[in-house]
Amino acid sequence: MKKMPLTVVNPHAAGIDVGSRTHFVAIGQEQKDVKSFGVYAEDLSSLVKWLIDSQVTTVAMESTGAYWQNLFVELINSGIEVVLTNGKFTKNINRKKTDVLDCQWIQKMHSLGLLPSSFLPDHTTERLRTLCRHRTNMIQQRADSIHKMAKFLKYLNFRLDVVVRDIAGQTGLKIIEEICNGNLDPKALAAHRHHNCRRSEEEIAKALVSNKREDYLFGLKQEFARHQFYTSMVIDCDKEISQFLEQTIQQKEDVVDDIPDGKYFKRQNKNAITGIDLNIASYQYFNGVDLLAIPGVSHSTILSLMSEIGPDGFNQFPTAQHFASWLKLAPNNKISGGRVLSNRIPQGSNRLKIALRNAANAVGNLKDSDLTKFFKKIAFKKGRQTAINATARKIAVILWNMITKRQPYKPKNNYLFLDQKRRIVSRMRKQIADLGINPDDLGFSRANRDKIAAQMPSDYQPFSLR
Structure with a gap:
């Protein structure tokens, strides 16, 4: 029978089966080559010392939950190369599964060079990722409190959701605060209406007649206090993230001095980060690349790019x-x-x-950009969901090329948002006024257009491209 030997790529390799309370380490395939260690700091130090004494230079382990992180840091600080791999690459069929056999199998696969390494961001990106993910969790908790407040308002017969578009807006929060303070007078509550609210005070007062159930009032007070707490937590997270980004940008060796064009047409929602201009911060963070110039890419997309992969993370991928x-x-x-x-x-x-898919979905709602034409072409053939995935992939390729090659976004046709069109029209009107020309003489006014249309024959059809 012909044998096919496998080449040992890593002769001084070890495999670790990471656990919640015990780590099993194998430096060979014999029973004596396997030892177990605890998860305390002194146990991790003993584990590293045993590997160094055994002349191990590289270690492979699975990314199991959050149990690998402290051990990973300890191994990296000791100078040992660590390969963190996905659990799907370490599966073995037709054998019993024990902790000892698992660590030996990982050691064997790593010795033969068959385990790929997972993507890991740099230390700066990892710290920013921790802050941004914590901020996202706080926003989710605040959204849950808003849903609970809406439920208790309905139980109290306060139909604030009918007369106000967002109960967490300026009008809604002021009314809820007054209700929690004990004021249940409909007219007094409706007096807190914001001037931009479409409904009148009389209609709002009709929707704020309560049944005065004390148990529901108590629940509403609890949820309003929870909403205020998580709002303060989000504000603290914004301050911490802003300070961290400013320090990171100042510590860069070659900070970009110029400022990108203002993105007034890209509005931010109420969950957007405050205290820092992400348009300028991202331009300096990504070494002079204006990522917000891409249609559909919002401030939240930029924050996800900065926190999940960072500028150096793109270089770990050889191609787009x-x-x-x-x-x-x-x-x-x-x-x-x-x-x-x-x-x-x-x-x-x-x-x-998820962030890129949201950006692709926003592209599908635009009108005339190049990405929108691509989106609509795919959506016509295979549906909107397929178009979202295809456009998200296209945006990912554009991002990789812009950041790794430091090239600007150059569409075939420049897309103009409504605010940009209004600014151009306003500029043209000022130039016409400076020249002393009457707009009526140029046919800009509606009255002049109607006069010209009335003079045309009845069977006249304006030419149009179809």
Whole structure:
């Protein structure tokens, strides 16, 4: 029988089966080559010392939950190379599963060089990621408190949701605060109406007649206090993130001095970060690349890019196709017998993929940009969901090329938002006024257009391209 030997790529390799209370370490395939260690700081130090004494230079372990992080830091600080791999690459069939066998199997696979390493951001990006993810969790908790407040308001017969678009807006929060302070007079509550509110005070007062249930009032007070608490937490997170970004940008060796064009047409919602201009901060953070120039890319998309991958993380992917595949936005082609059996996009997502899909969905709502034409072409053929994935992949490729090659976004046709069009029209009117020309003589006014149309023959059809 012909044997096919496998080449040992890492002769001084070890495998670790990470656990919540015990780590099993294997430096060979014999029973004596396996030891178990605890999870305390002194246990991790003993583990590292045993690996160094055994002349181990590289270690492989699974990214199991959050149990690997402290051990990973300890190994990196000791100078040992660490390969953090996904658990799907360490599966073994037709064998018993124990902690000892798992760590030996990981050691064997790593010795043969068969375990790929997972993507890990740099230390600065990891710290920013921790802050941004914590901020997202606080926003989610605040949204949950808003839903609970809406429920208690309905139980109290306060139909604030009918007369106010957002109960967490200026009008809604002032009315809820007065209710929690004990003021249940409909007219007094309606007096807190903001001047931009579409409904009148009389209509708002009709919707604020309560049944005065004390148990529901108590629940509303609790949820309003929770909303205020998480709002203060989000504000503190914004301050911490702003300070961290400013310090990081100041510590860069070559900080970009120029400022990008203002993005007045890209509005921010109430959950947007405050205390820092992300348009300027991202321009300096990504070394002079204006990512907000891409249609559909919002401030939240930029913050996800900065916190999840960072400017140095793009260099870990050799091509834009590798980056799109890591995001699970590229089709996973399965070919057998010369036939394509499946070309579906792999399941699973991360925060960056979700942010790019949201950007692609926003592109689909625009009118005349190049990305919108691409989106509508795919949506016409295969539906909106497929178009969102395809456009998200296209945006990912554009981002990789812009950041790695430091090139600006150059569409074939420049897309103008409504605010940009209004500014151009206002500028043209000022230039016409400076020249002393009457707009009526140029046919700009509506009355002049109607006069010209009345003089045309009745069977006249204006020429149009179809």
